[in-house]
Amino acid sequence: MSKEIFMKYSKIIVFDIDTALDMLDQENEGRLEYFERTTKSKAFKLLGDVLGGLNKEQVDVNMRAIMKLEFDKHITKELTNTVKTDFISKIESKINDFNLKYIQDYNLYILEGTTTYLKTLVPVTKVIKDFSKLQNGNEFENIEFTKMEELIDEMKSYHEFVAYKANSYKIIRVNPKHLRSDYKLSDLRNMKMNIVGVVIGETTINDIMFDAIMESDDQKIEGNLQIKNLEDQIDNINNDRKSEKYQNNIKLNNFDKNKKVEIIDVIIAGIK
Known part of the structure; x- marks a missing residue:
């Protein structure tokens, strides 16, 4: 049974979008379909806002600039925000199902x-x-x-x-x-x-x-192989305690x- 811990963040400090996407792939029909569905609506809305009211020549010029610069930036930002929201609502709220760890007040x-x-x-x-x-x-x-x-x-x-x-x-x-x-x-x-x-x-x-x-x-392997039994482990700990490095x-x-x-x-x- 899922452990419901879904709560809104007032501020996000760290976000790993690649891992989030990997997990959303398992919830959705796959990466490509997720991107297409997410970006298509964002792209059309953004193009309408930016290019609305311009004549054909202005649209052509602005389209080239947008596709190289601002369009990609806006879509990337919108996509990141969508992935973040989907991860919080679909994955984090079912944390046990995905074998994740929730750490609070550390x-x-x-x-x-x-x-x-x-x-x-x-x-x-x-x-x-x-x-x-x-x-x-x-x-x-x-x-x-x-x-x-x-x-x-x-x-x-x-x-x-x-x-x-x-x-x-x-x-x-x-x-x-x-x-x-x-x-x-x-x-x-x-x-x-x-x-x-x-x-x-x-x-x-x-x-x-x-x-x-x-x-x-x-x-490291050589060091591990040297510890063969419980007596060796106890001796190793005692030796460590005597060492200056351990004391420091x-x-x-x-x-x-x-x-x-x-x-x-x-x-x-x-x-x-």
Whole structure:
């Protein structure tokens, strides 16, 4: 039975139109038919509004310009709004039928050492004239910070947050391209959003750190194969607790960085 949670958003912060369309395909007769039905009425109305009252020559000239520029922009905007509305009413209101996850009243955190943290930090480096004059500035002399954001974007499309409420937490992933109204990743920390997403698997906080991305898969597999039984697992945890790295991580927050938790890609998020 569907879980009815359909409520209007007062402000939408994140919207993944591609995933929304994939799900609407299952509700409708397919992508092409959905586009044709949605755009046809929008297109005729828009053309009538723009070209009404013009003579034939003016219509021909304006038609060419519209088809290249404004027409596409308006239709794209109208289509996006229609997809968003249809997703909220047809998919989000039947969230269990599509095996989606609804997250409410969680605080979002950006953890130091993640690509999300690095991406939000990069703009600050643009105002630093001489890194050598900073404390330990010699450590940065071989790093070209102007390329840092480009590097991060080439390595990853989605960036992680920890969503925390009481003693429960999940890892949330957001694609910056899905942000609306000129919001940035750093803005999400100040909001209590309602989030609908799809669970794509499980991971640990340690595995979303930038260092872990640089680690090869065979290193991870080798590490997992070395943990063969319960005694080995206990020994491994005890060794981790003794390590300086583990102690430093604990000081950052109370999250268990080795615990497997759900990782959720955000489809739509906003304020209701």
